[in-house]
Amino acid sequence: MKKLLVVLVFLSFGSIYAGGYRVALQGQRMLGMGHAGLSVFSNTETAFFNPAGLSFLDKNFSISFGFSGIMSNVKYQNAQYNQTAETNSPMGTPFYLYMSYRTSDQVTMGLAVYTPFGNSVEWEEDWAGSSIVNSISMKVFYIQPSLAYKFSNNFSVGASLIIAYGSVDYNKNINRYLTDESGNKTDATVNSGTVGAAGYSFSMAYKPSDNFSMGLNYRSSVILDAKYGTAEFDDVPEFLSNRLKKAAISAKLPMPAELGVGLSFKPFDKMLVALDYNYTYWSIYEELKIEFKNGLPPSVSEKNFHNTSTFRIGTEYAINDKINVRAGYYYDQSPSTEGYFSPETPSLDSDNYTFGIGYQMKKLAIDLSFLYVDGKERTDYTYVRGEGPSAYRFGGTYVSNAIIPGIGLTYAFDK
């Protein structure tokens, strides 16, 4: 297997409703270990988790590619009105592609292409909350070139540029009652178009011995400013056909900053344990405001997200010199604030269980991972504007889960 495998790129996303619209699937090896990769500098995935760790990679050149399949389900119910609904979201396939190249003893370059954020929710058409959302699909990928500089045998820092691209498609009914002459509910589709923006990251890696290491990584926020979006309306009754027609819109989509610290150690020779803590600055997402350029009033939906913490623990055990097995757990907090819980980002606190297995050949490794997301049931509501002067309340009980298998390949050599 000397040739590199053809890279297949899927740009669709499934939904993991734990941490907002963060899709934390950036490496099959690390995912097998609870996605606790901040202080694990053993494979190319560190190009994402902690670019400073590129300095500690074993081989001088490596390339890693992988993708996951997200199958998720969200359910809603409200006994006061006897309403039930569930999502039927398409399977998503987030991916990553990492490369590392050691140019000198001190300098290692890295390139990471990955999909840190995404959202794909598809409720039954005209369900109870259809005037908030029928379906939403958000796709974001980051291109992150990095430079790692090794100051000493056990300390390295990294700096990266982030180039982000993203787009959102969002469909909802205009309000709870408006229909066309045939009784079809009038709906709107907002399209942001593909938007680019930039960010940065810096990181530190400390590895005093083979048995212990620590890492820190900060990724800045990125705000996708969609200036040339469109809104289109469907099933419009004739008397509104002049008002509700295709319009230019603008909206800002914030991707929050994330700070992570981690440490890992080997309690005995074949076993690695890693602990990570992530702090995500979700409070940047205060509202979703879609401004129309045709005189229609802006559509404002308050989100009031708050910053969240994620606690991760993972382990990797070497059965022999070819096979590693992995297991992990992490607890993810929902950034949704009580009273602002909206079904287009139905984010629940979750328990997450991971498993993985890796098979290492001379230069090529194959890694499989499996994640089960157990979203905790939550009864909550949000206020919805758009019908008269007052806002009405929409709420109910939500529960969710997701099943995510993944596969990855790594090719590494010294030259």
Next chain:
Amino acid sequence: MKKILLLILIVLVGINFTACEPEFASPISDSDYTSGNADFSNYVAVGNSLTAGYTNGSLYKSAQSNSYPSIIAERMQLAGGGAFTQPYLDDDTKDVGGMLLAGNPILLPKYIINASTGGPEPINEVPTMDVTNIHPGPYNNMGVPGAKIFHLGAPGYGNLANLATGAANPYFVRMASSPNAAVIQDAASQSPSFFTLWIGNNDVLSFATSGGIGVNQTGNMDPTTYGPNDITDPTVFGAVYSQLLDALTASGAKGVVATIPDVSSIPFFTTIPYACIPLTDQPTVDALNGAYLQYNQGLQLALANSLITAAEASKRTITFALGANAIVHEDEYLTDLSGLGMPSIRQANADDLIPLTAKGIIGVPDPNNPQMIHGITIPLADQWVLVKDEIDMVRTAGTAFNAAITQLAATKDLPVADMAATMQQMSNGLSVEDGAIYTADYFNGLNMDNLVFGLDGVHPAPRGYAIIANSLIKIINKEYQSNLPLVVAATYPTFDVLTSN
């Protein structure tokens, strides 16, 4: 090789989890809902147009699907409710309502908003429903538009032959089980297990909406002598109501009865303010005051001769100023000064109500003499104003009816739905369970978002019927320990807006 197989196996195990769905701690299922102490298996609703689903000035097919009894019946089906039949309307092929009699239009089709003129008007379609297209009941929905209380017990109210004399009702002709069956007989013959009864509105409302041109029949115990716009005698009301309850509870049925709303709680009377004449230039004000100078002086003369009281003189004096002015109208309850050559006219005040229909006459000039304008220099006729004396008659009767309803319901252990209060709130500003706010203020711009009354100003829109259904469901749940779910009123329609008519 073995290891690769092991890897594949693990992947397959992982994929098997895809059948795994999240579960609620207490998932809702239809079997959660019960009827408590009530039996919903055969629900019969008795009433008038409000019960039939009449709205926007007509009873049409899609409106009937949103009548409050059919909304309640649909919820009842989760807790043992049976099928709920409603009078045949399938011949309303254009969904516009109205009515023909042997091909000739006798009732107008539904009101819509004509976006090009901005106002409500009957839709420009010929009705297809004919009185002669009879589909005999009985039906679960025994709501008959236009029925007064004594009509419910009148045999022949559904006989085509009586239509000419006004002793029959076109809607009931179409739905009566036989030409001489009475409404209440058809209702009771179904041996209902549960009923709602909401009747009495037309017994005062027809007098009110006609502007008080009918007769207050308080004291007249013979309904056969009543005219269509008369107020029913409260004792007659009470006696008939008692018979209705006896008939409905004969087979042990439980139910809910409802009171009737006050005239001030329907937008038909509250939309046009009594001071709706705006004057912006002083010369016009002076001219008008000059026009009524002689009349006002006549009042002072009458006062000086003790023909009228000082209070009446003050009430009858007609003055104009810059700003909003009250309309001028006839008032038959004023002291007759025709001997002095003076008409019984005055300006309206806060105690009077102007019916919605007066919109078509106020400010309209006389075609033969354009200087004379209705409501300003041509006093409005009696039918265009509901004066305080008339309002008092309506209120007195209405209060007596509601007292009878409440007292008789108590003798049968039936809960009373305070529709007087509910419709007052729907008119003033009602906040429903999910926080949405609704009012009747619909002539201030076309705002369908928070409206609940239909375009005739009297009947709720389907969304208003959903609110009424919810309030009845809540009373049923409280009284009978059932737990029927509510409906979301906001999802129901109001009225149609057409770009042209």
